[in-house]
Amino acid sequence: MKNKITKLFNIKYPIIQAGMVWCSGWRLASAVSNAGALGIIGAGSMSPDILREHVQKCHLNTKNNFAVNIPLFSKYTSAHIDVIIKENVPVVFTSAGNPEIWTKKLKSHGIIVVHVISSLRFALKAVKSDVDALVCEGFEAGGHNGREETTSFCLIPLIAKNINLPLIAAGGISSGKSMFAAMVLGADGVQIGTRFVVSEESSAHINFKKKILSLKQGDTTLTLKEITPVRMIKNDFYSKIETAYQNNVSVDYLTKLLGKGRAKKGMFLGDLKEGELEIGQVSTLLDSIKTASSIIKDIINEFNSVKLKASKF
């Protein structure tokens, strides 16, 4: 299995484990990279010192390439990038911001830069910034997302048609079937988040993992569009957001309601009521906690069997 994405990252399978706040530290990232995919450390929930520790441990635990994801709105962005350069991180995924500011600096240190987008408009900006590849994230994805609400079925072909860069599809992908479908629609590889949150090596709290496995259709929603749109589980905290909307509150009020530490409280500390629980729609299809390596094996096995089946359509 050789294509633009496996060559770009020097990996065996065109699978990327999404960088996720509170869920993807060195343990998950190194396990994924050891299993032939690309693991990502999610720096969004880390101070620069914590990030340094995770990068060093990741280097110790895998000889394969791995990446760090940086949400560009973070106050630590500049310090994170210093850590990344100093600690020889080979690949960086940037998201939630303008890639123009940092891409040149990262690339001048030989770092591969990938940018996450959810619209053609931002994809075109990322191309101008000279990034090496794109992740296009559909409406069904967990966590932060775009305002256009474009689903993977419509977004992947739109970006593939208009942009000539290696393309990684994200949103709604957890299996060999959905990986194959994303590639049919024009992606060269896939980024998988939700499935890896429910892995042995993910640092998500066990309460959160169990909650994910119990989710039914409609149990997640894209909300807080006035701040940054985010897909989360409809729990008690979400009910408060809903009530706030019914009362026509200001953006300031919503920002205060969200407050600080909600994501940590929910995903890392396991407070299912008051925490912010970011996860994708595809959670309804999941029923087990497995090691990252088993997850990747399952995906590749299903990919191969669906490939055979599809040849007979």
Place this chain on the structure above:
Amino acid sequence: MKNKITKLFNIKYPIIQAGMVWCSGWRLASAVSNAGALGIIGAGSMSPDILREHVQKCHLNTKNNFAVNIPLFSKYTSAHIDVIIKENVPVVFTSAGNPEIWTKKLKSHGIIVVHVISSLRFALKAVKSDVDALVCEGFEAGGHNGREETTSFCLIPLIAKNINLPLIAAGGISSGKSMFAAMVLGADGVQIGTRFVVSEESSAHINFKKKILSLKQGDTTLTLKEITPVRMIKNDFYSKIETAYQNNVSVDYLTKLLGKGRAKKGMFLGDLKEGELEIGQVSTLLDSIKTASSIIKDIINEFNSVKLKASKF
């Protein structure tokens, strides 16, 4: 190309043209059926007399199977079903209601019954009603839709995994690639709406067709969830809905704002400002008005070429 869907409807390709208010009369339905797919007359915008006329003309213009779509909330449902039985319509697609009431009667007259759902819960109900097949409609689809907002990427595998009936995927499908991807995810066939609105034979107003071809990402939205969720273009009428939401109005107010005849005004009479313009997200990928027969040929050609490409993944 033989599978459960081609056998069920006795058609050449597992492609169904969606039954759509104001857009799919006998002209479109017969053209589609003549081209080897299944055409559907959308009865939602027709009185029983008008429906009779369309069915008779459809019979005159094609010897192949075709269908009628009935939204079950219509005041005409019972009268529509009388017309369908009397005029020997071979296939009925029911939507937006409980299929339990009518399925038995239709089947007792040898009519094939397919029900449209957007959730597993309703799919299970439809199975109990003994329908012959299901259409699962993702969040990206135009027109009426589900409250769960589940996208095709997540909905198709969910229904395929849990329901043992021939499955037709709808929402986000306009091309051979997306048809192939839907089948990879577990569908046996596809229902295509938006692409056929922009066909020569569609009865959509030319203003509406041209507007569709100009749409960009984010130009449609799922709204009026308090009444029946519907995906439409964000035009002047939609701005009024948005203002109404900001003013926290009642459902009654929304119902009055929607009023009667909005869909006809927009889609059939071409009032792009004040009309309700129902269309899917996939409109961003479209750039031409073609005959139904060319559309189907394009889809099948692309399906075959993507099949070859995918065999090398």
